[in-house]
Amino acid sequence: MTRYFKDYADLCFESFGDRVKHWITFSNPWAIAEEGYETGQHAPGLKLGSVGAYKAAHHIIKAHAEVWHSYHKKWRHGQQGLVGISLSSAWGEPVDLSNKTDVEVAERYMQFSLGWFANPLFHGDYPGVMKDYVGRKSAEQGTPSRLPAFSAQEKNYIKGTADFLGIGHFTTYYVAQKSYPPLGTSYFTDRDLVELVDPRWPESGSKGLYSVPWGFRRLLNFLKVQYGNPLIYVTENGISEKLPCAQLCDNWRIDYIKGYTNEMLKAIKDGVNIQGYTVWSLLDKFEWNQGYSERFGLYYVDFQNLNKPRYPKASVHYYKEIIKANGFPNAKEVASWHHQAADICSLGSRLLMTEPLASHMEMVTEIVVPTVFTLCILIGAVLLLLLLRNHH
Template sequence: MASYFKDYADLCFESFGDRVKHWITFNNPMAIAVEGYETGQHAPGLKLGSDGAYKAAHHIIKAHAEVWDSYNKKWHGEQRGTIGISLTSTWGEPIDLSKKKDIEAAERYLQFSLGWFANPIYHGDYPEIMKDYIGKKSAKQGLASRLPVFSAQEKSYIKGTADFLGISHFTTRYISQKNYLSEELSYFTNRDLMELVDPKWPNAGSQWVYTVPWGFRRLLNFVKAQYGNPLIYVTENGIPEKLLYAQLCDEWRINYLKGYINEMLKATKDGVNIQGYTAWSLLDKFEWEQGYSERFGLYYVDIQYQNKPRYPKASVHYYKAIVEANGFPNPREVENWHQKATEVCSAMNQLLSAEPLTTHLEMVTEIVVPTVFTCILISAVLLLILLRKHH
């Protein structure tokens, strides 16, 4: 599969490389591996246990390296593009900084997610803590480690295969030590930890995204320290809402963007090499198994209509102001952005409130009017028949 994937990438480079200069081989490979090959929650829907997740990840990493190598040997000289991978990571904060076990559990949390893919790419092999924990868990069942092994040649080949690192980040978890007594070995139980959230953290209705801006800065500094301060593009950062109706005044998203972008800017002052940022996402879209129920968009998309009309939320105007200013100039101006965004979304909400009437008029046009004309036509035909009989 790694070879097939390289062939596919070569076709993309050949077809689009004169215009596309930034390439991401895989987006969120952890979700592909765990939810595609262990739990079966996502495509291809295979339930192969932790063996499936670790094997899938192993081949994803090798496929990524083959693509990077192919581009640099065959295409880079002419096209001058860059190749990276995009990894999704939540920040893990020890719930009790006075407990060594909680600090170690938080480290495992990060190494089993971000480090699982970043460590081979930047250091040539899986994190030692991953190899140690999975090996011990497997040995208890009299088995060899479920985590595949890179050969010496593969380690050398994979190491250094990224021109940039894409980081997708959404939220934070408190982490504590937890020993699983179950004999069932899974990616989740292998880590010996539990994830917790503070009920005081703001939440817009989603089950997993809580607004914790300070975790973003800590994650970015962790990447700097672990992987030699690589060039970073923030590929996804945003918050969804689970509302069944149009809510254009998305105050929670404005607060989220303000907090997270500000923490990212602090990270740049810490010396983290961040070169770009992407708010997630431009539009409401189909969100994995959540379908259209979880809305990440800066624009509200009304999916009930065939042409899918789009309406800007308040966060559109606020984010636009951040982009134009390239940050936050002063508190008074930022507050002015907030006020203007709220005024615009209020006006748009009034426009949307008229939609039911529009829908009713369309229904009358499409159903009632044709029915009336049909009745008139039938009546005219019957009258004509009666008149002929009478004649």
């Protein structure tokens, strides 16, 4: 599969490399491996346990390295592009910063999520704590470690194969040591910890997604320290709708974007090498195994309508102003953005309310009228044939 993936990437480089200068080999490989090959929640839907997740991740990492080396040897000189990967992770905060065990558990949380993929690409091997814990849990079951090992040659080949690090981030958890022995063997029991939330954190329409802006800055500084301050592009950051119905006046999304971009700007002042940010997402769209039921878009999409019309939510205007100002110039101006966004979403809501009538009229003119017309012609033809037969 690693060779097939390299061939596919070479075709992409050959076809689009004169225009595309930033390449992401895999987006959120954690979800591909754990939810695609362990639990089967995502495609391809295989329930192979933690062995499946660790094997899939192992081959993803090797495939990424193959592609990076291919680009470096064959395409980089002529195309002058960059090849990276996009990893997604929450931030794990110790319950008690003064407690050594809590700090160690939080470090383990981050190494099992981000370090699983980032450590091989930046340091040549899986995190030590991950190898220790998976190896220990496997030994308790009387088996060799379920986490595959890289050969010395593979470690050298994989290390340094990321021109940039893409990062997707949505939420934060407090983490603590489990107070009871884990049951069974899985990626989650290997970590040997629990995730906790503060009941005061604002919720979203997605399970486990809370608005905790301060965790974003800490995550970005973690990347800086762990991986030698790499070039970072924030590839995903956003929040979903709280209700299944259309909500164009999405003040909670405005608050989320404001809080998270502010913390990112603080991280830039901390010296984190962030070169780009992308909110998730431009449009309501297909979201993994949730399909179209979770809406993260700045634009509401009416999926029931044949033409899929789009309506700007209040966050569209607000985000546009942040981009235009490259940050937050002053409190008074930022407050005015909020007022203008409210006016825009009110207009959009009125348009959306008239859409069902418009859709009904569209159905009448595009489907019902032609169908009735066709039936009339057919009935007329049948009557004419009967008339001619009787006359004969």
